[in-house]
Amino acid sequence: MSRKNITISILSLIGVNVFLLSYILNPSGEALSGRLIDKFDGSANEAPAEKNKESASRVSNHEAISPVMSGNSVIYYEKGTGRVFKTSLETNTTETISESILRDFLSAVWAPDKRQVIAKFYGPLGNEFRYYSYDTKKTIPLDRNVRSAVFSPNSSQIAYFKSTPEGGEIYISNPDGSDSHRIFKTAFLDTDLKWLADDLIVVSSINSADQLHYVFSLNRDGEIRKIFDGLMKLDTAWRGDGAAVIYSSFDNGSLESRILNLNTGTEVKISKNIAAGQCSWGTNSVVCVSRQDGGSGDEIFLINPQGDIISLTKTSQSFNPSEVMLSPDESRLIILNRPDNLIYSLRINQ
Numbered sequence: 001m002s003r004k005n006i007t008i009s010i011l012s013l014i015g016v017n018v019f020l021l022s023y024i025l026n027p028s029g030e031a032l033s034g035r036l037i038d039k040f041d042g043s044a045n046e047a048p049a050e051k052n053k054e055s056a057s058r059v060s061n062h063e064a065i066s067p068v069m070s071g072n073s074v075i076y077y078e079k080g081t082g083r084v085f086k087t088s089l090e091t092n093t094t095e096t097i098s099e100s101i102l103r104d105f106l107s108a109v110w111a112p113d114k115r116q117v118i119a120k121f122y123g124p125l126g127n128e129f130r131y132y133s134y135d136t137k138k139t140i141p142l143d144r145n146v147r148s149a150v151f152s153p154n155s156s157q158i159a160y161f162k163s164t165p166e167g168g169e170i171y172i173s174n175p176d177g178s179d180s181h182r183i184f185k186t187a188f189l190d191t192d193l194k195w196l197a198d199d200l201i202v203v204s205s206i207n208s209a210d211q212l213h214y215v216f217s218l219n220r221d222g223e224i225r226k227i228f229d230g231l232m233k234l235d236t237a238w239r240g241d242g243a244a245v246i247y248s249s250f251d252n253g254s255l256e257s258r259i260l261n262l263n264t265g266t267e268v269k270i271s272k273n274i275a276a277g278q279c280s281w282g283t284n285s286v287v288c289v290s291r292q293d294g295g296s297g298d299e300i301f302l303i304n305p306q307g308d309i310i311s312l313t314k315t316s317q318s319f320n321p322s323e324v325m326l327s328p329d330e331s332r333l334i335i336l337n338r339p340d341n342l343i344y345s346l347r348i349n350q
Contacts, residue, residue: 053297053313053314053315053316054313054314054315054346054347054348055315055316055317056315056317056319056335056344056345056346057092057344057345057346058342058343058344058345059074059087059089059092059334059342059343059344059345060074060076060085060087060094060342060343061085061094062078062079062083062085063078063079063080063340063341063342064076064077064078064079064336064341064342064343065077065078065079065107065108065336065341066107066108066109066110067323067325067334067336067343068110068114068325069325069326069327069328069334070086070114071328072088072089072090072327072328072329073086073087073088073089074086074087074089074325074334074343074345075097075110076343077105077107077108079341080105081101081102081105082098082100082101082102082103082105082119083096083098083099083100083101083102084096084097084098085097087343089327089332089345102119102121103121104121104122104123105119105120105121106119106120106121106122106127107119107120108120109149109150110151111151111155111175112151112153112154112155113155115133115134115135115155116131116132116133116134116135116151116175117131117132117134118130118131118132118142118149118150118151118158118175119132125144126144127147128141128142128144129141129142129146129149129160130142131158131175131176131177133175140176140177142160142177143160143162143177145162145163145164146160146161146162147161147162147163147168147190147191148160148161148190148191148192148193149161149193150193150194150195150201151175151195152195152198153196153197153198154198155175156174156175157172157173157174157175158172158173158174158175158177159171159172159183159193159195159201160173160177160193161190161191161193161203163189163190166185166187167185167186167187167188167189168185168186168187168188168189168190168191169182169184169185169186170182170183170184170185170186170191170193170201170203170218170222171183172220183218183220183221183222184203184218184222184224186203186205188205188206188207188214189208190205190206191203191204191205192204192205194238194242196238196239196240196241196242197241197242198220199219199220200217200218200219200242201217201218201219202215202216202217202227202238202242203215203216203217203218204234204236207230210230211232212230212231212232213228213230213231213232213233213234213249214228214229214230215227215228215234215236217242217262227245227260227262228247228249231247231249232249232250232251233249233250234247234248234249235247235248235249235275235276235277236248236276236277237276237277237279237280237281237286237324238281239281240281242262243261243262243263244259244260244261244262244281244305245259245262245276246258246259246260246270246276246279246281246286246303247259247260247276248273248274248275248276248277254273255273255274255275256269256273257269257270257272257273257274257275257276258270259286259303259305259307261305268305268306268307269307270303270307270309271307271309272290272301272309274288274290277321277322277323277324278290278321278324279303280325280326280333281326282302282326282330283330284304284305285302285303285304285305286303287300287301287302287303287312287326287330287333287348288300288301288302288303288324289319289321289324289333289335289346291318292314296316296318297314297315297316297317298314298315298317298318298319299311299313299314299315300312300313300314300315300333300346300348312348312349313346313347313348313349315346317344319335319337319344320337320338320339321335321336321337321338322336322337322338323335323336324336327345330348331347331348331349332345332346332347332348333345333346333348
C-alpha cells in the first residue's frame with residue numbers, strides 16, 4: 001500500500017471515530033449549542049447551556065405590562081404606549097388587538113371575561129381610572145377619587161376604593177361606575193383589592209407610619225374578617241377561589257414563607273423561603289421560580305398543600321419576576337421579567 005493511501009485510511013478512521021463519539025454524547029442527533037437564546041439588550045441573564053436544563057422562550061416582542069392569560073395565549077399592553085397584543089403559546093405568533101396610543105397610560109386591570117378593562121392613567125391631580133369595553137368600544141371615566149379597582153369573578157361588577165378626607169371607602173358598582181353602593185369605611189389612605197369569589201373581596205393596606213401590612217376580607221354586606229395583621233414586607237399569591245394563600249414576610253430580619261388555608265385556619269411553613277410574588281397557584285398546588293441553590297440559573301418547583309417541595313425543572317436563565325402566571329393546562333410558567341419588562345414562557349413537567 002502506498003504512503004498516500006495509508007494517510008487517507010488513517011484520516012478516514014479518525015473521521016469515523018469522531019462521528020461515533022459525537023453520536024454517543026448526543027444520540028438524538030440534535031445540534032449542540034452553548035447558548036439558550038440569542039443575546040439582546042436587557043434580556044434575562046444567561047449562563048452557558050447545561051444538560052437537563054430548560055430554555056425559556058420569549059413571548060412578548062415589546063416591553064409589557066398588565067399581562068393576562070386568555071386560553072392558551074397571553075394578552076398584554078405595551079408599556080409606555082398602551083397598545084395591546086396577543087401572543088399564542090402554541091404557535092408563538094402575535095396579533096395586534098389595538099394600535100391605539102394611550103397617552104399617560106400606566107397599567108390596566110382585566111375583567112375575567114377579557115372583554116373589559118379598568119385602565120389607570122397619570123393625571124396632574126392624581127391617577128385617573130377609566131372603564132373600557134372592547135364590545136361597545138366606549139370609555140367611561142370613574143370617580144376622580146378612585147385609587148384602586150377590581151372586577152368581580154363573573155365580570156358583571158367592580159369593587160373600588162375611593163379616598164375621602166377621613167380615609168377611604170369601598171364601593172361595589174357596575175363596571176362603568178353606575179349603581180354604586182358603599183360597603184365599608186376605613187381609615188387607611190390606600191388599598192389594593194382582589195375579588196376572588198362572589199362573596200369574598202380581599203383588601204390589602206399599608207400603614208404609612210410603620211410600613212406594616214394589614215390584610216382583611218369583606219363580603220358583599222361589608223362584614224370584615226382579619227387575615228394578616230401588621231406584617232413587614234408582606235407578599236402574597238392567592239389561589240383563584242380565595243380559599244388559600246401563599247405568603248412571605250420578614251420576621252426578625254429573615255424571610256419566612258407559609259401557606260394559609262382560610263377555610264380551616266391552618267398554616268404550613270415552607271422550608272424554602274421564597275417571595276410569594278414569584279409563585280402562581282395551580283389547581284391544588286403552588287408553582288414558584290427561584291434562584292438555584294449553589295448553581296447558576298433558576299429552578300422551578302412545586303409546593304403541595306402540605307408544604308412539600310418538588311423540583312420540576314431548571315433553567316440556565318435567571319429572572320427577576322414582577323408577575324408569574326400558570327397556563328390553563330399548567331404546562332407552562334409565564335414570567336414578566338422586571339429588568340427588561342419582557343414576558344417569557346418556560347415549559348414545566350408536573
